[in-house]
Amino acid sequence: MRYTLRQLEVFLACAHHENVSRAAASLSMSQSAASTALKEFEQQFELRLFERTGKRLRLNELGRQLWPRAEELLERARELEQTLAAHGDLGRxxxxxxxxxxxxxxxxxxxxxxxxxxxxxxxxxxxxxxxxxxxxxxxxxxxxxxxxxxxxxxxxxxxxxDDELVVFCAPEHPLAEKERLTDRDLCSATWILREPGSGTRQTFERAVSGLLPKLHILLELQHTEAIKRAVEAGLGISCLSRVSLSDALRRGSLVELRVPQRDFRRVxxxxxxxxxxxxxxxxxxxxxxxxxx
CATH class of the missing domain: 3.40.190.10 (Periplasmic binding protein-like II)
Structure with a gap:
């Protein structure tokens, strides 16, 4: 075999970090040792795997093709090592x-x-x-x-x-007494939502399609518990996964609001x-x- 697993480790570390120094540090190697391993790996097969711009390394097309194959080979090698050492340990x-x-x-x-x-x-x-x-x-x-x-x-x-989002509020909120919310109710409410880019926000925006520009969004928060505390404090209403609300709904510290005309289901x-x-x-x-x- 003309290459070593260590050379593959160096290649993958360089692909991840796009820098030899950071790759070497991640493998507890010296920079010179990592540079030598990568150079020898490329020279053995007379190829180039990276485009070099100053100290930055960027995979070329051949490098991108090799990346997943090298990942798989190393994963199999680690699995074999774990099996030999721990009799079938499932590993990290x-x-x-x-x-x-x-x-x-x-x-x-x-x-x-x-x-x-x-x-x-x-x-x-x-x-x-x-x-x-x-x-x-x-x-x-x-x-x-x-x-x-x-x-x-x-x-x-x-x-x-399967999962579903639930619109909810504090027990003292004016909307808590309503049997069901209309689209007008949704537009008149003050909202506390997850941040754009989150799966919950993605599902919410799809469910309220056509209403989003009309909603009054007071806060966008990254943490579910912070949103629940803000709603409990009466700052507005929100929409989160039923998985995250089950305890609060059971205790009565938050109240579910029915919005049957909107589909909040997801997977x-x-x-x-x-x-x-x-x-x-x-x-x-x-x-x-x-x-x-």
């Missing part, structure tokens, strides 16, 4: 989840996954839909759990579970890079997610 996972899923659903899956494999490491990153998608595209995450919808040629969207999805190798750990995580749904 890097999971991305949007806010509602990360805060209210992912912890239960993590607990079950790690209970099956003591010592297994799971890294969970919580961000909005756009951020998670970017990191799955860059192979920085093994898979994502999304509330929003995406259409990208390199991403595979797999339906997971949570798994998102994976189409060329990402599905390790035993990834397959087990998907299975556990389906079990808790």
């Amino acid at each position: 996972l890097k999971i991305g989840a949007t806010l509602t899923i990360g805060n209210y659903l992912a912890a239960a899956v993590m607990a079950r996954y790690m209970a099956e494999q003591p010592g297994t490491r799971v890294e969970l990153e919580v961000a909005n839909t756009a951020a998670i998608a970017d990191k799955v595209l860059g192979f920085e995450l093994d898979l994502g759990l999304l509330e929003g919808e995406l259409n990208h040629p390199d991403l595979e969207m797999i339906p997971w579970r 949570f999805h798994f998102v994976l890079h189409k060329q990402k190798y599905r390790s035993a750990g990834i397959e087990r995580w998907l299975e556990l997610c389906r079990q808790v749904s």
Whole structure:
């Protein structure tokens, strides 16, 4: 074999960081050692994988074609190493989840996954839909759990579970007494919403299609709990996933508002890079997610 796994690691680190120094630091190598490994890798096959602009490295077309294949090969090598060392340990996972899923659903899956494999490491990153998608595209995450919808040629969207958004207010709010809200009620209310780019905001805007320019949006917040506290304080009404509101609705600290003429249903999805190798750990995580749904 004319190349080494270490050379592939250096190539992938350079692809991720677009800089030899940062790539070397991520691999606990010296810059000279990383530069040498990358140079030897390219020279062995008489090819160039990067366009070099100063200290910045950008993958060329050949490099972009090699990237997912190198990721898969290294993932298989790590899986083999883990199997040899731990007799089938499912290994480390890097999971991305949007806010509602990360805060209210992912912890239960993590607990079950790690209970099956003591010592297994799971890294969970919580961000909005756009951020998670970017990191799955860059192979920085093994898979994502999304509330929003995406259409990208390199991403595979797999339906997971149904969800719905709920319009809600504080018990003392004037709208709390209404049996159902009209579109006029929605336009006259003061709103506290998730930020643009989030899956919840995406679903909300689709549901209120035609009304959005008329809505009075007082606040746009990134955190579900902050929105709930603001609504409880009487600052306005909002719309969030039923998953995130179940406890508050049961206690009566928040009140559901019926809007039957608007469709707030949606589907949570798994998102994976189409060329990402599905390790035993990834397959087990998907299975556990389906079990808790």
